[in-house]
Amino acid sequence: MNMIVCCKQIPDPEAPPASFKIDSSTHNVIPPPGFPPVISPFDLNAVEAALRIKNKSGGTVIILSLGNKLLPEIIKKPLSMGADELVLLEDEAFEGGDSWSTAHALAKAIKTIGAYDIIFCGRQAADWDAGQVGSGIAELLEIPSITLAKEVDIVDGKAQVGRVLDDWYEVVETTLPALITVSNELGEPRYPTMKGIMEATKKQPTRWKPADIGLEAIKAGASGRCTRVLKLFQPIREAHCEIVSGESPDEVGANLATRLREEKVFKF
């Protein structure tokens, strides 16, 4: 089973919201100082899904990542968890892309890698939360796409995928090759191990620029965007505290109910 997992390096979503800043002129998020970037947590769920299949049925897991100035100690984490190879689309030309240009570049890279049975992606990247890239890759490669997986089994050469829905889940089956996006309901990703870290440190990733995957520079990164960010801002949340008073507990309660009704918290 040949598996490819798409992983994205993002600013740490666990960093305090106040530590993020926005460059309003370029519509870019300025990474919080003092908080190293991480791999998008949903992508690590995707890595875990691939490694479970590898452990059960054998195969290889290739990690594919797009960006610029990727940090080895971050982007190699899936190797430390047990993945086999790392392919980086790393070039200034890949910066500033949207879901379309990212999916387009990743699809080109996957074609360049060649043989694959399953492509795994996180359900969405935890920085922009667009959730478009996985389905976009499947569309460009003309293969089936199943989203929001919470479990993946390989049965008789087909993938059986449990999908997370609002109040229940469904199990669907697909022929391979296919693309599967994975949700956090799959369970916690395994830890890297010291043995994995030592092996990962010695491994050199394959690095490709746009030309290496047959991608015209005009279609990469910001140049290849189909969408444009018009405004990027941090919502301002204000909290006001009002002390409701009264002569007796009953009166305080009555006054509180009145205030809540005035603020339309209650509709009766």
Add this chain to the structure above:
Amino acid sequence: MDFSFTEEQKQIKALAKEFCQREADQERFEEIGAKTCAARTVEEQRAVFPYDLLEKLHQVGLRQLSIPQKYGGTAPETDVNLTLTMAAEEVGYWGGAIVDPLMIPWLFLRGIAANRYVTEEQRQWIFSKFIENPRLVIATSVGEPAGGTDIHLPYDEGGSSILQVTAHKDGNEWVINGDKTFCSNGGTADFIMLAARTDKEAPVSQAMTFFWIPTNAPGITLTPNKFLTMEFGGNCQTHYDNVRVPESNLTGEVNKGFSIIESFFEAHLPGVSGSLGVMQRIYEHMREYAKQRIGGGKPIIEHTSVAAKMGEMAVKLEAVRNLLYRGAWEIDQVHNAGGRALGESNWFWFTAGYAFFKQVSFRFCEMATDIYGGMSASVDLPLGEFLKHIFYIRAAGLTVDVELIRACRDYDTRYQKG
């Protein structure tokens, strides 16, 4: 000067953080700590020891981080002391008490890996036991009723009055007799690494030998010490009454035990860098407290006296960190070059780092008490537990005075040599 970590060290740091974020259960740790302190028997201490945590630490490879790879461990090929010092700080910061079960194996097995008198066969003997059994706990025991620092320094003038636990050869076995006051991890240990006198007359530096003693050996009695606070492994008084161990349990050469103590010391810096991580976390908690606590009509951090204390703490934290990391780095340089680390000059790096941490941590708690005010004694704030912890380790290893004497002597030697 390059203070940056390698790619491998950064990944180890990230692993330590992730592991602690997912596994640290402070309520459980507090319960274990309280029950370990209250225990009157080693059976009670073993009943609450977090063996499950030990197994998880083993699965990710952190438990065996000080054991060289050729023995099945996960120690980096170079810069082992710096890596351990860095990892301990990270575990201390994110995991608090998780650092407890790691320290004895990190420090003492590193010492065994580095010591020139320990044979390959002896290393294989203990490392294989440790690697094959993820629940195996080891302990160390040196201090006695008649002398602790005397043994470590040593004051050779004391002759045979120092180090009174004896070992003598009987056929193919060694026979151990005597009493030890302290035994770190003794409450839960499978093996105790014991310092015993093997020459009746010689000064302690020429009369000490280390042995691995199984805690289920006939003739050994373990009694928990009653301390204010304690590591998970428990600390015991131990009594040896004709305890017999085979020759294979010997570590290093007979009467060369003081060299092994030196190797332990040179690997000891992670022992306080874990506490430095805890101290850093308290500092950050305190900074937020000072921003929110209103006094005199404004956040107390806006008062000059409080801001100055925060500044002093920040400077001291960074000074300790630099001294510990520099010491670990200096020792690694000698190891990386294939030499033995501890000579006269390297005593400076161990003793200076330890003594400075002990001094700074007490001053840190004093200033933190001023900032937290009446709340500093609250069990809901982290200061009280930390204060007990640094009180507990204040005399660990050596007393501060002796550490400073050694540091001073070796500092002079270092610069006289240029």
